[in-house]
Amino acid sequence: MANELLFLWLAAFPLMGSPGPATMSLAGLGTAFGFRSSLSYLLGIIAGTTVVLLLIATGATALVLAQPLLLTALTIVAGIYILYLAWKIAMAPVGPMPLRLEQAPAFVPGFSLAIANPKAFAAIGAVYAGHTLVADSPMVDAVLKLAALALVIMIVNTLWLGFGATFSRILRNPTVGRAANVLFASMLVVSVGFALIAASET
Template identity: 40%
Template sequence: MMFLETILGFILAAFALTGSPGPNTLSLAAVGASFGKQRGLRYMGGLNIGMVLVIIITGSGVSGLLLTIPGASPIITVIAGIYFFYLAYRISTAPPLTKDSNTGKAPEWIEGTILSLLNPKAYAAIAALFSSFVLVTDDLLLDSILKSSVLLIVICTVNISWLFIGAALTPLLKRPRISRNINISFAILLILSVFSAAVI
């Protein structure tokens, strides 16, 4: 019974931390809205691959070790900032969708992977979840594997939901003025979410 309560608490916390608006979720909704569900799946796959790497990096303590190197934190922050601005630009300038046109190149899986790896919220969320819950006592490796497995299921569920939420806006994006306003709004929200995550 205790294990069930603990894992349920872990799942709820994982949904709250990974499912709330942030760089990954907002960019995924924006890609779904701007380029459609089908073309957003590759990007979502990249986000998921990136999150696997973030879990490994955070769980193994590599991220903490990297940040202890003098001067590393500002350099990483600048690189991440440049990349997020680039992605926001791609989203804000996506052309209106038309049923007979595929103008505008949707972000690829590698771009999703890079975004996850540069997302400060991802590292903070994973670190909080790993440090706040113990699912298997007296076996650190099994505990980490179980946490990682449950977390990946939650992340995949969250990501597909945000992609579909964004794709639901697709009919509106066939109207140029509405399309431009929605894309610019998503781009601004993406940048704001990055600043918010960095401050936290």
């Protein structure tokens, strides 16, 4: 089982940790507001992505995908919020951290974005369905995969926030800081486009 777990992680970390709406929003918020101020949003992303994992494990995603109107509504709402989030990141205060009084988005926005993130469904679904840890016990296999992938969710999202926060400490110059915020905001919008294209092709 150790080898199967290793192969699962080797697939999960690059696939689930690659740039997407959730990871890019975390990096952008880390840059714009710092690590500590964005912790509540991080917890929302982790919780929401874990719910996506549970939906995939229980087969509940099939019920969502079977409702085109619900899926379209979720996509539209998520797209609108991501555009707002990209604007918030691009326009966040820059300069020394003590002067950044504006608050980063909290738990609920992070949770909502994770739930409506098409990249999460595609990446987690591919990893979950493509690996078996315990062939002769579906229940044990499901529990172990849930635990292993939940760990991946926590690690990759925390690393992306830390990556962005590292930039927030380096980019003290207001001009450079503004440019970094706009760059991360643009990457967030682009990542959403790629995620939606990938989801429409599956």
